[in-house]
Amino acid sequence: MFNATEFLGSSIGSSGITWYDVLLLVAILALFTLIAQLITNRLRKSLEDKLPKNDLGILLKIIYFGIIGLGLVIGLPNIDLSGILLAGGIAGIVIGFASQSVVSNFISGLFLIVERPIKIGDNISVGDVIGSVEDIRILSTIVRTYDGIYVRLPNEQVFTSNITNYVANAARRFGYVVGIRYEDDADKAVSIIKKVIWEHPFALKNPGPSVFVDELGDNGVNIIIKIWAPSRVWWSVKTEMLWKIKVALEAEGIEIPFPQRTVWFPDGIRMQAGPSDEDSS
Amino acid sequence: MYGRFGYDYGYSDDSVTVGITPGKGFYCYSRTIAGGDSVQKRILSDAGRIIVNPVEPLNLPEEITNYLEIAFEPMIVEPFANKDVFLTFPVEIGIFVAAKKNIQVLDIFSLSPQKYSLYGPSSGGLITRWWHSEVFDAVPEVNHNILGIMQLTIENTTREWVELSRAVFEGYGMKIYYGGPVSMVARMKIMSPRLAETEFFDHSLVEGQKKALELYTARELHVVRRTCPMEWGMI
Numbered sequence: 001m002f003n004a005t006e007f008l009g010s011s012i013g014s015s016g017i018t019w020y021d022v023l024l025l026v027a028i029l030a031l032f033t034l035i036a037q038l039i040t041n042r043l044r045k046s047l048e049d050k051l052p053k054n055d056l057g058i059l060l061k062i063i064y065f066g067i068i069g070l071g072l073v074i075g076l077p078n079i080d081l082s083g084i085l086l087a088g089g090i091a092g093i094v095i096g097f098a099s100q101s102v103v104s105n106f107i108s109g110l111f112l113i114v115e116r117p118i119k120i121g122d123n124i125s126v127g128d129v130i131g132s133v134e135d136i137r138i139l140s141t142i143v144r145t146y147d148g149i150y151v152r153l154p155n156e157q158v159f160t161s162n163i164t165n166y167v168a169n170a171a172r173r174f175g176y177v178v179g180i181r182y183e184d185d186a187d188k189a190v191s192i193i194k195k196v197i198w199e200h201p202f203a204l205k206n207p208g209p210s211v212f213v214d215e216l217g218d219n220g221v222n223i224i225i226k227i228w229a230p231s232r233v234w235w236s237v238k239t240e241m242l243w244k245i246k247v248a249l250e251a252e253g254i255e256i257p258f259p260q261r262t263v264w265f266p267d268g269i270r271m272q273a274g275p276s277d278e279d280s281s
Numbered sequence: 282m283y284g285r286f287g288y289d290y291g292y293s294d295d296s297v298t299v300g301i302t303p304g305k306g307f308y309c310y311s312r313t314i315a316g317g318d319s320v321q322k323r324i325l326s327d328a329g330r331i332i333v334n335p336v337e338p339l340n341l342p343e344e345i346t347n348y349l350e351i352a353f354e355p356m357i358v359e360p361f362a363n364k365d366v367f368l369t370f371p372v373e374i375g376i377f378v379a380a381k382k383n384i385q386v387l388d389i390f391s392l393s394p395q396k397y398s399l400y401g402p403s404s405g406g407l408i409t410r411w412w413h414s415e416v417f418d419a420v421p422e423v424n425h426n427i428l429g430i431m432q433l434t435i436e437n438t439t440r441e442w443v444e445l446s447r448a449v450f451e452g453y454g455m456k457i458y459y460g461g462p463v464s465m466v467a468r469m470k471i472m473s474p475r476l477a478e479t480e481f482f483d484h485s486l487v488e489g490q491k492k493a494l495e496l497y498t499a500r501e502l503h504v505v506r507r508t509c510p511m512e513w514g515m516i
Contacts (some may be wrong), residue, residue: 170403170404170408171406201396201397203347203392204408205396205398205411206398206399228399230345230397232408233343
């Protein structure tokens with residue numbers, strides 16, 4: 001007849017660990033995982049308006065894994081670790097080699113959290129992946145590209161790659177080249193463009209915009225426009241401003257030139273009418 | 282315009298029309314700015330109150346910063362001086378709906394133009410809501426729907442003459458009062474020719490004013506005294 005008490009007290013191999021120890025550890029871990037889930041959910045609700053998303057995410061992860069770690073510490077003293085170490089010596093070496101990249105990703109993840117070259121919500125470029133950081137996990141970083149595609153980058157790859165963070169600084173600059181005709185007044189065009197820039201709330205007052213004639217081009221006069229905008233909204237400013245500038249210039253009679261070429265014939269042009277032209281005349 | 286009203290609230294002048302009209306099973310809030318945008322929202326509520334008061338001028342066209350920068354004509358302040366000046370600031374008007382001990386923002390609008398700026402370097406600097414003000418030696422007459430008045434006490438704690446032409450304030454800690462002028466009372470403490478700190482005081486500019494509901498307190502952990510360091514100069 002099966003005796004449950006005797007089974008739970010029996011040792012697993014020669015390690016000295018009983019089935020009771022294993023069950024107790026699993027139960028404690030399950031309980032602490034549940035507690036961690038409850039606490040982090042409650043904290044997320046109460047702090048989500050009060051802390052930046054990235055800081056909140058890191059804080060919640062520390063609390064979550066801290067509580068589970070505490071459960072592990074409480075559950076482990078019942079287990080004789082020397083038995084595990086002895087029995088798992090060779091297995092440990094094998095697992096060590098196999099988990100080399102996992103450890104590397106884990107350490108890189110820790111450095112990413114400490115050094116903070118990127119934060120959740122930042123617009124970044126890592127290698128050929130460009131998008132918004134969705135999450136920084138223990139082993140990987142999740143990026144959502146601007147096309148909405150989910151990309152998982154191992155933390156080691158993120159940490160060892162060149163990272164371009166488009167929103168790390170408070171403001172960034174963008175620019176346009178706008179051409180006007182030679183017969184248009186460039187000074188007037190510059191003042192119209194400056195007025196359009198001034199009227200946009202997010203085209204920054206300081207550093208001020210630069211608007212100047214840059215080149216006397218083949219088809220027209222090229223005006224360079226450089227505008228500073230808050231990094232958080234620079235893309236929407238960029239997409240709005242160019243058309244507003246075009247509309248404002250045209251409203252004042254200043255037009256964007258078409259490509260054109262003047263050809264001089266030293267002997268003049270002799271036109272020869274074709275048969276169809278003669279018929280029609 | 283400002284105050285606490287029932288669901289029969291309505292206000293109209295040359296520049297803005299705001300009001301609530303009853304519908305079938307709901308109320309309809311509408312706001313139209315002359316030559317500007319308009320908003321309509323439905324309120325599914327049986328009874329409640331409408332609260333209209335000025336809020337921190339940091340929300341429009343969208344909230345991207347907590348800092349207000351007021352630029353003014355340069356002033357030279359003598360060593361150890363303690364002087365009061367009056368500045369204007371842009372007013373943003375918040376419409377709140379309140380019922381069953383809970384308040385919700387219904388709309389925020391402004392009749393003042395918005396402009397933003399960068400205080401400090403692009404790396405590490407602050408995006409600010411930028412405003413240019415004249416400097417007054419007494420409370421100026423302004424349109425309270427458009428402009429507020431800030432009493433700024435400038436305290437030069439240094440042994441040197443200091444030139445300043447701007448002040449930067451943090452939204453957390455702004456205490457706005459209304460009823461008569463829309464006002465704030467603040468202090469700028471100059472620690473060195475390139476370093477100062479600003480803070481707000483929680484009292485009205487004139488007697489009998491009411492304190493406005495704040496948007497920037499619920500989002501922040503409570504602190505007793507909040508100052509805003511100006512680390513990148515005052516010119």
